[in-house]
Amino acid sequence: MAGKPKPDAKKTSKVLKKGLHQRKHKKWTTVRFRRPETKVLSRKPKYARTSVAGKTRLDKFSTFLQPLATEKALKIIETFNTLVFLVDPHADKKQIKKYAEQLYNIKVTKVNTLIRPDGKKKAFIKISPEYEGVDIANKIGII
């Protein structure tokens, strides 16, 4: 007849004193305490915040606000083969180059920009020598 094993007296007394579930104290080996990594759940939204993608704000039409046809601008067209445009202030030179080539069927060598004192952006779009600046300006309707 195998008897029930006698409960360890020492263990029982410990449980009675400290409780059944005893957490082992972790030893800190560093001086600094760093937040322990916890589980990070990925998002599982119950509904979409925006279900339809909005339209891009700066497309090829909205970058160019208007061409400049001032005396200075006209002179620049003739002498430097460069068109002068007022451009959206958020547009960058790369965009301006790309969209100018698309819209006006030209080849752009470089773009210089400045921001006017009234907050508008002026772009000097230099056209490659195959194209005549004056012809392009005529086609667009500036002159």
Next chain:
Amino acid sequence: MVKVKASELRKKDQDQLKKQVEDLKNELSTLKVAKVAGGAPAKLAKIKVVRKSIATALTVIHEKKLEKVRLDSKGKKYQPLDVRGKRTRAIRRRLTKKQENKLVLRVLKRKQNFPQRRFAVAK
């Protein structure tokens, strides 16, 4: 120029509408150039019409995009926010009609069992 009508635009499909918007935007850019170069007043007046036409076309495009989303989410508990209807910020935060008119069970029973009686004197 006659403004494009939304009812006519709704008959078109997405690609046609996108093309329409592109055409209108092209026209707008030429009109803007004309404004700078001193165009005829007829052209200058056209600018407003074209701008508004672009706006209606874009509205219709957006409507059509949302149509499918609306159908999919109809009747569901959680709908996407742009399907829910914008109303105003304050209105969205109000209690719903159901929530406002909710009664405690005790009161509900009382009202059901002892409704306000109305009597009339017979002629």
